Amino acid sequence: NFVATMQPERFTVALSLLFLVPAGIGFYEAIQNTVRGKSTGAIIFILCAAFVLLYRPVLEPFRLFFNNKWYHVNCEFPQQITDLLGFLEKSTSREGRILLEDSEYIKYKSPNHEYFGGHLPALFSEYVKREYLCGPRPMYPIKHSYASFTRGVLFEKNINEYTLMELKGALNLYNVRWIVCWFQDTKNFLNQFPDYIVNIGEVDKFAIYEVKRTPTFFVKGSGTVTADYNRLELKNIVPENNEIIISYHWMEQLKAVPEVPIERVFIGGDPVGFIKIKNPSNSLTIVNSY
Secondary structure, three states, X not given: OHHHHHOOOHHHHHHHHHXXXXXXXXXXHHHHHHHOOOOHHHHHHHHHHHHHHHHHHHHHHHHXXXXXXXXXXXXXXXXXHHHHHHHHHHHOOOOOEEEEOEOOOEXXXXXXXXXXXXXXXXXXXXXXXXXXXXXXXXXXXXHHHHOOEEXXXXXXXXXXXXXXXXXXXXXXXXXXXXEEEOOHHHHHHHOOOOOOEEEEEEEOOXXXXXXXOOOOOEEEXXXXXXXEOOXXXXXXXXXXXXXXXXXXXXXXXXXXXXXXXEEXXXXXXXXOOEEEEEOOOOXXXXXXOO
16 A cells, blocks of 8 residues: 555556557567577467566556546546536635545545546635645645545544544634535534534535534634735734634744744644744734745
C-alpha cells in the first residue's frame, strides 16, 4: 500500500510510453541473444515464458488505458458534477466551509472514484468560490491529510464512532457549515441528527446537508475573515484575553501586516496547528511570504 501511494497507477501509462522505445530495443536484443542457436521448440518456450513474465508490467497498463475512461483526457465535467456545483452556488455562501466527502481508489474496498473517475473536488473552488474542507487527494502521506473526509472516515476516525458532542466540536473547529457526501453509511449517520444536520437536497448520488450552527472562522475572539489565494483579510477584530485564534492552518512562512508575531497552536488533534495572534489590531492581513 505504501508503494501504491507513492506511485499511483495513473503514472504507469505515462512511464510505459516513456520507456517504450529503449525497452523495446533492449527486449529485442535480449530475445535475439537468448534464442540464438536454439531449436524451434526452445524458441517457442522462451517466447511464451517472456510473454507470461512481461504481460503485467508491459501490456497490462495499455489494457487499462484503453478499457477504462479514468485515463482518457476529458475537458468536460459530468452533468452530475455541473448540477452539484450549481446547487452549491445557490445554497451556500463563504461564511463557512463546505465539507466534501472524497473517495479514493483502494482495490477490493473502494474500486471506483465516486466523482466520476477523477479528483474533481480539486476544481470545485475554481468554479464555485467557496472554502472547502478536504479533497482532492486526502491519502497523500502529509500531515495536512489529517483534515480529510474520505469514504466515511472523518479526521482519521470512522464517522460512526463520533458522539454528537465530538462531531459538533470538530465541525466548530473547522467552521463547517455544509456537508456533501455520497457514502451511504455517512448519510445514515448524519440522518440521525435532523435538528442539527439538515438534508437540504440531493444531486445524483450526493446528499447535501446544512449544519445548524453560527458560522465563524474565529476559534477564539471574533471578527470577519475574507480568504483569497495566499491571503487572509481580518477585520472588526475583537480579541479574547488579548489574543485570537482563527480556523486556518499555521505555516512558517506566514507574515502579518501590520507586523505582529504569528504563533502556532495545536487544537483537537490536528497535527499541523492553527494561527494564533496576540494583541492584534482592529484589522490586519496575513500573507504567505514564501
